[in-house]
Amino acid sequence: MAVHGRGAQSARVPTRFGLATREPDGDWLDAKQDVDGPGPKLRTTVIEEHPRSILTFNRSPDIPFDRSVNAYRGCEHGCVYCYARPTHAYHDLSPGIDFETKLFAKPDAARLLRETLAKPGYTPAPIAMGTNTDPYQPIENRYRITRQVLELCLELRHPVTITTKSARVLDDIDLLTELARHRLTAVGISVTSLDPRLSGLLEPRASSPAKRLDALGKLVEAGVPTHVSVAPVIPSITDEFMEGILEAAAQRGVRSASWIMLRLPHEVAPLFREWLDTHFPDRAGKVMGIVQSVRDGKDNDAQFFTRMKPQGVWADLIRTRFRVACRKHGIGRADVDLDCSQFRKPSPNGQLDLF
Structure with missing residues (x-):
């Protein structure tokens, strides 16, 4: 039975760590539902987290940034394919349902970032937001942590990039417009399909495809460098929408695009297989067969590059289709060169240095 409104279909996912797993007895489960009816509706809870630092550095040679800020841990969007799901297992929480219902917010993010940027040895480079979980997931409406970070970046003239699946990015279009005026930001929005019903199954609490496309257009109109990411491409599920997404983005003035094939690291693979068996049992074998064929016979390839x-x-085939569609609609690669020379280091007491 499908779990409505959520991407993961259960919390019973094998993990690499100490998370205990339970297998309910099928007869008992059926009897319980007959007597008690369906269980209570899943609720989202948020725990405020107070880390000692917020800026994370990486040395991955195949991604275009070396530092990031993640305002939230877990993501209510519930995208079943999300490669960040395994991070919840580090806390003995399920990468399945827990990842999208038991969230963590970091309300001190802007203060911690200011302290890091004030350190004598800090050298500016674009900060990436949205590289792990979405900075504009629904709880951003309450916490406004992403906005606080953008306000700080504007104040200090520090470059920052955004990646999201949410039209809520328009809540900060005032800041993004001003940052763009100083060549300090670029925004990427990923669009997986053009079918709202399919998107509701894949990414149940993300913005609809139409809203994401409209957000792209409004950002372009505001002068914000904007990028569309057709990601992830799921063979025999979403690949049919690739050309349509690129055409729709181009009609809204977007001139930069990329695509990423579905990745299934660690616990994401059994979650995705369960999702396929629930929603597309007729083609589950075909989908996984293609996925494995492009990953050297494995569910996932973790090697750099x-x-x-x-x-x-x-x-x-998908790569060729993408290139042909981009050429047809005048779309190229991202070539935004953000300006790091304007950075104004704050003093340790929170004020800007005068000299």
Whole structure:
């Protein structure tokens, strides 16, 4: 039975760590539902987290940024394919239902970032937001942590990039417009399909495809460098929408695009298989067959460079389709050069340095 309004279909996901798992008896479960009816509706809870630092550095050679800020842990969007799901297992929480219902917010993010940027040895480079969980997931309406970080970046003239699946990014279009005026920001919005029903199954609490496309258009109109990401491409599920997404984005003035093949690291693979069996049992075998064919016979490839470059006939076909559609609609690669020279280091007491 499908879990409505959520991407994951259960919390019973094998983990690499100490998370206990339970297998309910099928007869008992059926009897319980007959007597008690369906269980209570899943609720989202948020715990405020107070880390000692907020800026995370990485040395991955195949991604275009070396630092990031993640305002939230877990994501209510519930995208079943999200590669960040395994991070919840570090806390003995399920990468399944827990990842999208038991969230963590970091309300001190802007203060911690200011302290880091004030350190004598700090050298500015674009900060990426949305690289792990979405900075504009629904709880941003309450906490406004992403907005606080953008306000700080504008104050200090520090470059920052946004990646999101949410039209809520328009809540901060005033800040993004001003940041763009100083060549300090770029925004990427990923669009997976053009079918709202399918998106409701894949990413149940993210903005609808139409709203995301409208957000792209409004950002372009505001002068914000804007990028559309057709990601992830799920063979035999979402790949049919690739050309339509690129055409719709181009009609709204977007001139930069990319695509990423579905990745299934660690606990994401059994979650996705369960999702396929629930919603697309007729083609589950075909989907996983293609996924494995582009990953050297495995569910996932974790190696640098090759993880982002699937191989084989199916990968070549999608790559060719993407290039042809981009050429047809005048779309190229992202080439935004953000300006780090304007950075104004804050003093340790929170004020800007005068000299």
